[in-house]
Amino acid sequence: MTHQATVSKNYSHIYGQFLLVVVLSCLVLTSCNSLSKAQKSSDNSLTHLSTAVRGDDKGHVVRFNLRQEADSFRVYQPAPHHIQLAIFSDAINTENISVPDGSALLNDVAFHKIPHGIGVDIELQPDYTYDSDLYRDGQSDDLLLGLTDTDQEKLAQNTQERDPIQWSQSPFPPSNGSSAGMQRASLPEDTAYQKVKDKMKFDVVVLDPGHGGHDTGAIGHNNLLEKKIVLQIAKKVGGYINEYLPEVEVVYTRDDDRFIELEERGRIANRKEGDLFVSIHCNATRSRQPYGSEVYFLGLERSQTALEVMKRENRVVRANSNVEQKKLSQKDLLIYELANSGYITTSERIAGMLEHQFSERAQRRSRGVKQARFVVLYHASMPAVLVETGFISNPNEAQYLSSDYGQSIIASAIFRAIRNYKEQQENPQQQPQTK
Known part of the structure; x- marks a missing residue:
């Protein structure tokens, strides 16, 4: 055998061993990955509960800290x-769960094994009268139990004919070591239980035309009034939703020329259990040069321009012509973030979708997505954005925004962003429309 043949044979042998090692490594990695996924899918833990006062001071939020996202969930309130x-x-797994001791809100918490999950019984302290709603935190795998102030008689009436769920298996040890009053049976075929609103379903949009009544908002070129333009745009947005998304309810904070307090606008949205709050405005400056749209979500302003817009939109003109400047502190923002962390992230995403539609659909100059401490957004306990549709201090933009054509284009852009967000919310695995 020649030297060349020997080298070739040795090379083939080494190469064969190399391939064998590669194949075995791939098999080991695949096996490990499969095992890891299997372990992950079967190793979910509820680690602890925490409570916080809502940013609008209208209730509490109870956070259920989960290692992984729950497959599904339901909430039911059989008694006040x-x-x-x-x-x-x-x-x-709830074995190592941490529940707040001596809570001013929670009187008792008990956990129960049920098929494919857990049941939870929560007894509130008698001082509180709350409606309840359960939804996902958009920023983590946690679940959030929203507790909202409500009328005591109304709540008692709504719950008077409901029987409590009687869980099929023995409860885990509750937080205070007592399981008094927690019965055992099976999940009922209760129609009220089955019809509880799934928070993943998008079915209420709140449109907020800024200002109104004695508060004209910005006064633009040729004495154009912001309050009039934004109401017209809001109604066009609502018209598009009614036509193309008839399953979605449209709520207006005002549908005529009236004054509504900033805080009350958020309360209207909360009472209607809105899935999205869109506040519509027009910009204005002393200079006639600036133009273009910009979209805001709640946060600490990062530019002088954002600060000026925030101050203007937080300014309330009273009927006696006195001006009141509303303010939010950084502490207020921190409280809001604790109770509504997922909303801020979602609001930023929606603001980006609106900005995209303004530049692509409406062919308007985009001044970007920004954040500021808007009082009207602070009081809406849901994803919320504020849209500055353009500058009515700019003669060309004032003419555009006061025209039926311009308002229709702007309204169409807002509608398309709402539609795309609805699709993402209800079908997170599907690619949203971009046109």
Whole structure:
């Protein structure tokens, strides 16, 4: 055998061993990945509960800290101070859960094994009268139990004919070591329980035309009034929603020329259980040069321009012509973020979708997505954005925004962003429309 043949044979042998090692490594990695995924899918934990006062001071939020996202969930309120949750996630573990001791809000919390998940019984302290709603935190895998102030008689009437869910298996040890009053049976075929609103469903949009009544808002070129333009645009947005998304309810904070307090606009949205709050405005400056749209979400302003817009939109003109400047502190923002962390992230995403539609659909100059401490956004406990549709101090833009054509284009852009967000919210695996 020649030297060349020997080298070739050795090379083939080494190469064969190399391929064998590669194949075995791939098999090991694949096996490990599969095992890891299997372990992950069957190893969900509810680690602890925490509570916070809502940013609008209209209730509380209870956060359920989960290692992984729950498959699905339901909330049911059989009595004014008794709330029951069903959280579905295979092999969910609550053995090491931490529940607040001596809570001013929670009187008792008990956990129960149910098929494919856990049941939770929550007894509130008798001082609180809350409606309840359960939804996902858009920023994490956590679930948030929203508790909203409500009328005591109304709540008692709504819950008087409801029987509590009687769980099928023995409860885990509750937070205070007592399981008094927690019965055992099976999940009922309760129509009220089955019809509880799924928070992933998008079915209420709140449109907020800024200013109104004695508060004219900005006064633009040729004495053009902001309050008039934004109401017309809001109604066009609502018209598009009614036509193309008839399953979505449109709520207006005002549908005529009236004055509504900034705080009350958010309360209207909360009472209607809105899924999205869109406040519509027009910009103005002393200079006639600036033009273009910009979209805001709640946060600490990062530019002098954002600060000036925030001050203007937080300014309230009273009927006696006195001006009141509303303010939000950084502490207020921190409280809001604790109770509504997912909303801020979602609001920023929606603001980006609106900005895209203004530049692509409406062919308007985009001044970008910004953040500022708007009082009207602070009081809406849901994803919320404020849209500055353009500068009515600019003669060309004032003419555009006061025309039926311009308003229709702007309204169409807002509608398309709402439609795309609805698609993302209800079908997170699908690519949203971009046109």
